[in-house]
Amino acid sequence: MLLTMLDAILLVVALAVALGNGANDNFKGFATIWGSETLTYRKALWLATAATIAGSVASIWLAHGLVETFSGKGLVPPASAGSAHFLLSVAIGAAITIALATRFGLPVSTTHALIGGLVGAGLGQADGVVHWAPLIHSFVAPLLISPAVAALLGGIAGRLTKKHPDPQADCACVVMPHPATVAANGIAALAPPAPHLVVANPAECDGLDAAVRVSVSRSLDRAHIASAASICFARGVNDTPKLAALLLAAHALGASVSVAAIGALMGIGGLLFARRVAETMSRRVTSIGHRDGLGANFVTAMLVLFASKLGMPVSTTHVAVGAIAGIGAAGGTLDRAALRNIVLSWVATLPLAAAISYLMVPVIASRF
Template sequence: MTVNDTAPQRRAATKKTSLDKDLNKFMTLEQAGRSVAARLAAPGLALVFLVLAGLYAGLTMGLSSTTLIIVVAAVLGGYMALTIGANDVANNVGPAVGARALTLVGALVIAATFETAGALVAGGDVVATISKGIVDPALVPDSDTFIWAMMAALLSSAMWVHVATWIGAPVSTTHSVVGGVMGAGIAAAGFSAVNWATVGTITASWVISPLLGGVVAAGFLAVIKINIVYQDDKIAAARRWVPLLMAVMAAAFACYLAVKGLKKVWHPDALEIAILGVSVFALTFIATRPWVYYQSEGMENRNQSLRKLFHLPLICSAALLSFAHGANDVANAVGPLAAIVHTVEFGEFSSKVNIPIWIMLIGAVGISLGLFLYGPRLIRMVGQQITKMNPMRAFCVALSAAFTVILASALGLPVSSTHIAVGAVFGVGFFREYYTAHSRRRREYMRKQRKGAADRWDDSLAPHEELQRRKLVRRAHFTTIVAAWVVTVPVAALLSAGIYGVTLLIR
């Protein structure tokens, strides 16, 4: 067969038939459909949860003239729980994920499990209906006004946390609820109903929380760098210091859980908390010394080897922080809901109410579902995008989150756990910037290790360019998050007042 004879056959073989064209079109449509379905899966599951929450509330309370109000309140409480899971839980597991001590899936499973356990086992069975004493209940005119004010507070808080999650800013859900209650209280009973001294105290926590968290985290990172990282014999230094640091972390978390996470099952005084902390410190130090020695045998004398020693503490800290968060912050979602149910049932509102188990279930399941559906974005933000994490830095962030709460409680200072955790991430990043540029110990160590050939200022760059190169905290994320913190209470208050005003028109 000649070349001329085969050419037309080859062209005919490579030419697409009508069937091939149709199949390609179907494949394109199928891929587009899968893409759309993937984007709609999370909102669809969230919607199913809200519908089930409403049905569950209606069936639990039974059919009556007030059932519709309870169903709507349950949907709003479920919505708030979803947004808390999407936004607030990232602070507990983000650093461990960024340090690669946990995979994203592992972090989601651990956080969801311990958030649910904390909410159901140690979640407060009695919560304040007017969050943080912002509004005086005696000045609320009647029960109907109270119910609609609580609904406005729930919806506005959830909407703001939803927006903050969308823009990638971890915010305090407690501050969101405070703003919602304040706005609804002003709309319902006037400015005189608000306890402005309490508002001022909460405002102070915007500054106190991140600063304390950042300073404490930077302090622990300095201890690790000076005493372990920049030592000639890193393994020997780690064997001395890592058990001590792990004991400090264990003691801090024991006290943290006693103060914040076990309020439902235990009410220790200051002496009992101190005894608990000292006992846990001693036991952990004794137990971890042989473990660290065993783990460090055969390790190379380099920083990469040391990081493995911090993986287990990070996993434990992620679990304990999630448990404490579930126990402490589930009330942000279900507190107003419990207040509405109590008022509907008894025709009166109270400053404190019991939370039925069915309401706690809505909060616990909603937080876990919100974490799975929308949490990964904020987890990556906290753990990877603000500043680069490794196990030692993440350890300092987790230790700061527990230690700062204990310190602030002892000093009587108002703090936000969200602001502390994110402030600790900022503190680690800014400390690294400063230490990289100004530490004589670091420069001497690097010169000794690399004979002065590495990690020096690049003379080819202009001073401004060199300064920009050494900024280890992303300023865009920093300004976005700080701005979101500042506007959380006023924005939630304005939204709540507006929503309450709308309810007056439709009632």
């Protein structure tokens, strides 16, 4: 199919949004992994990239409803929703906003930027109509509620992890006691051994006749890494359809190819440009221990996957930061100044993207 100039530009800008999304968002699942020094930055980055791409592929089956949501359907009049002129304005606003935030190491929401772009482009149309009720119900409410829920659940997880009785008890052993001879009605009988679990420090475990012995810290590290991968997978599921809506409007690629292109650009963006945002989330919000990180990641993955299944456009950024902040608040290690800067960047994301998209509407209309 021969592309028009407008479709070609929309294709390029949509891929730029995917690149920026990867740069700003890919590492967020592994922020607690690097922050707790479970893995090096490079190893964590590669695992985050692989999990994100896997989530992008899975979005074909798990989150198709989000493609329609981010075409603008229901938010603006049908004549605008899904049109290349409209979505190009949306994409430019989102791309510039995400690029600026990533440059300054601020973990913002691609979802928030896209919503701002939808609102600004809608207001910039000739009729200037935006349906505010669907905006609040389908977009704003999930974005406001999700970080609060994540912080609450993160605080609960933080308190639960603090209840571990002995941080030095790093060895879990299944001990098989020796059979004992007992008498029952004067007749000797052999009592079967009853295995039991012992959690102690490694020195104490050395003196036990253990049938099975595992390291608690290593098991937690593996679970922590798995939880981080699940967040990146969930983010890929939730974000890819939003960006695929832009590509589909360009009439250049089919649905499957659009998803593959978005996943590839998200991966490249993360590999090349994720470092600054990674440092903010891993090092500045709060200090993170192994158990804390596992709790925060579990909360984030659970909420994002649940929202994706319901077609709710929550922000992985908001949920992840909310969970980490809840953990920090529970442990008394939260850096409120760093959190304030992040929240302020969230507040600025939507109006900035809206303003850019609004200004782009007449520019695009005059040239195409």
